[in-house]
Amino acid sequence: MINKKQIKILTLDDEVEYTQTLFHILSNSGYAVKTSNSPIEAFEMMKNESFDVVITDLMMPTIDGIQVLKHIKEYYPKTQVIIITGYGTIENAVEAIKKGALTYFIKGHDPENLLQEIENIKSMKEEGVLKNLDNEKQFSEVNGFLLETKSKVFAKTLEIAQKAAKSNVNILILGESGVGKEVFARFIHDSSRRSSGSFVPINCHSFSESLLESELFGHEKGAFTGAAATRIGRFETADGGTLFLDEIGDTSLDTQVKLLRVLESKSIQKVGSNASKKLDFRLVSATNQNLQEEITLGNFREDFFYRISSIVIRIPPLRARKEDLESLIAFFMKKAQKEQMIKISNMEPEVKNFLLQYDYPGNVRELKNIIERLVVLSEDGVITKDTLPICTNYEKKLVESRGFEIKPLKDIRKDFEIEYIQKVLHACSGNLTEAARHLAISRRQLFNKVSDYGLK
Incomplete structure (x- = not known):
């Protein structure tokens, strides 16, 4: 059975107080909720995270609820939309339903009505009325990239990615810069049993060795100069989901050793702590480097390479x-x-x-x-x-x-x-x-x- 926390909701309203009210009502009912007061911000959030339901106000400046609905239906057709409206705009809300919204909720009415609609969505998902994300042929766009193809070689790559997604093994994605390695990583995550969990990307090239360790493992307060508070790392954030390490070929040998220990033990220690914490995540890595050549040159550990590459996916260049x-x-x-x-x-x-x-x-x-x-x-x-x-x-x-x-x-x-x-x-x-x-x-x-x- 699917529990409430597996139904992910995004609320969108230009009134901060109302989004806070919705957040408390929905989160207190056990749902995973995120909020936004700007359609532009909400669109960015949807690029990075999948939501089962978007609850959007109808009347907003610049971009209204109808435009939000059109955007979602075009780019995220599996996401259900509930329109929030006032008494004076019910006719517009009904029009929104004709354009693809699931239903509408009138501000000031009993929130139990809204909760019941979300329960209905939950039931539809359980019964398969809302197709699971791992259903083949459903994917056309991921994170703003088109995945439909007429190319036999690219279709084969997609097929391998879909099959790999259904497993729990570590995956290495290879390909030139710009081919869409992170897009494939998200595709794998969304196609997997972990799709309700977080997809946590990090570019290893963007951090120095010491900062990368803190970013991945987290740190305790006072662990080093500037560590003013305890911080949760990316490993812990990805618990129950997928961790994507882009540019894995740029990690130092010392960092590779530490990552290898994590993959072997499935546990981490924050920087500045001796306590271990068990985690459940799947690792997807990517690089545009020739790792076999880097192994020969002594820049990449062979044992680490085999640990991260249970399945290797090579994305063909556009040419x-x-x-x-x-x-x-x-x-x-x-x-x-x-x-x-x-x-x-x-x-x-x-x-x-x-x-x-x-x-x-x-x-x-x-x-x-x-x-x-x-x-x-x-x-x-x-x-x-x-x-x-x-x-x-x-x-x-x-x-x-x-x-x-x-x-x-x-x-x-x-x-x-x-x-x-x-x-x-x-x-x-x-x-x-x-x-x-x-x-x-x-x-x-x-x-x-x-x-x-x-x-x-």
Whole structure:
């Protein structure tokens, strides 16, 4: 049987007090609950964590409940949506049900009615009315990446990942930068029996050796200078779920020894503590390095390699599955238009030819970034060849024919940032606070950039 804690709920309302009220009602009833007061923040939370139910207010500034519903139904079709409404907007709530919401709840009514609706969702999940996440063929998108494919080699990789997910063994994901290794790790987690637990990612390259140890194991108060309070590490956070160690090839030999002990004992000790704690997690690791070569060079322990690689999944580069380019381009184009709130009506043939012929050394991530650039720099809904980045031999030929000036990468990045900030400011009617919110930076940071670039 599925218990209440396995039903994960996200509440969304621009009124802080109301989200706090819902949090207490739902958490006191035994559900796992997270809250948000901003649709943009909620969308980011949903990228990183799966929810069974989203309870959203209907009337919110900028992005309302109907728009939230459309976003969820497009990108997270297995998530159920309950609309929160007032007496004056019941007709709109009924309209939301026609568009895919499960039901609505009127503010001020007995919360038992809301709890009963969630119990109904729980029952549907138990009875299989709501399909389990490990059902094959259900996955089309994970964390903003399309997983549908016409490529036999990529389809085989997905098949291996689905089979591996049903086990409890440690998995090593190999592939070039940008192929979507974290996407596969999340896919494995969501396809596994641990999907109700946490997916905890950490990039080993982002931390020094000492900081990585503290980040993974946690520490006791006073364990080292600056340890002002006890902290739970990523291992403990992943208890009952999946720990994803990206860039595992960048860990030191000393760190590898400590990780090996954890994998062998399934227990940890916080930094500064002698007490051991048993944990239940599954490890998924990833790297773009050749670990066999690193073992030969003495940079990677062979015993650690065999411990983390019970199953090895090699993700093919994008150039090896060009039959997927058409659908990927369409997918990222649609996504970029929605995120940037820019409607594209036409694309010059040269741009389409480039997108289909380019080899994408940065793989899917590079394709996504190029599409975003093209959408942002479009004029009146038209994507022109003049907005293509300068990065390939194919493009150099275009450069020669157009007389483009080749600039250092830092200048291109600066130019792009200036153009993008200008477009966002224009879309927000010059409101710095609103623009900073959409850019996901502080108002001060945006003000400094406006000043540095001489924008008005």
